[in-house]
Amino acid sequence: MGRYIGPKTKISRKFGECIYGEDKYFERRKYPSGEHGNNRRRGKRSEYFIQLIEKQKAKYTYGILEHQFKKLFIESSRKKGITGELLLQFCESRLDNIVFRLKFAPSRSSARQIISHKHIMVNKSIVNIPSFRLKPGDKIEIREKSKKHPVILESINKKIGIIVEWLILDEKNMFGIFRIMPKRIQIPENIKEQLIVEFYSK
Structure with a gap:
């Protein structure tokens, strides 16, 4: 695995x-x-060590493997914009992260399992790929057959934390909308993305 x-x-x-x-x-x-x-x-920690730790922290936070994470960095470095911010945007727009942010799952690892078991729909179609990248305007919802799933219900009812401002949640009908691509200031994770950019740029 x-x-x-x-x-x-x-x-x-x-x-x-x-x-x-x-x-x-x-x-x-x-x-x-x-x-x-x-x-x-x-x-005293070396500059390389500090950069490596920050990269590892980001990988563990989002549950992304090294090969996938490096591919995201390469893609973000080729696009117009701030590389570090784009990298975090790509991580945040993954389906497993969005399911977690919408409180449909208690953790990203749990979100991956829920997605893999086909409990999630995107724009009315079942998607079972946790790394699926969402775009602004996409609708994420719990399948009708899965609305009584104990893990999903418990996670929604716990009401831990707040929904980030770039997502819209309809808790009653169990769906959310990826409203806009988040800006860096809107991403709550404590990650120093510039250190990651420096690590891969060597």
Whole structure:
């Protein structure tokens, strides 16, 4: 399969922030795992290391493999605009991310599973590809047969967080609209995209 399916708290501790959403275990220990924990002495981090960590953080956050992520970077670097912002826009416009942002799933990994099991429709057609790229104006909805799916219902009813301003959600009818492509300031993820651009530009 190739995706990371290990302990998520361990990854969050590696980056020093909760990248997978609410995590009570992370709140107890916000430092990297290891024998010496928070008391471990660390030398000065190189510029390359800092850039690598930021790239890894973005990959784990969006659940994208290295090959896919590099392809997104190459595509964003060839388009007119700010490369780092375009890269994040491509990540945000993936179907698995949008399903997560609309609260149809509690996490991006859960969103990928829901999509793969054909519970999601885009513009009235079933789409089972998590990496499917959406365009402004696209309508994302839960299939009629899937509207009582326990994971989807629980996620919607939890009402955790807010819907980002570039999406429209009709909670009652279980559909959302990808209104506009988000600007960098509208993307809530704590990612320093310029470091990623510098990493791949070497």
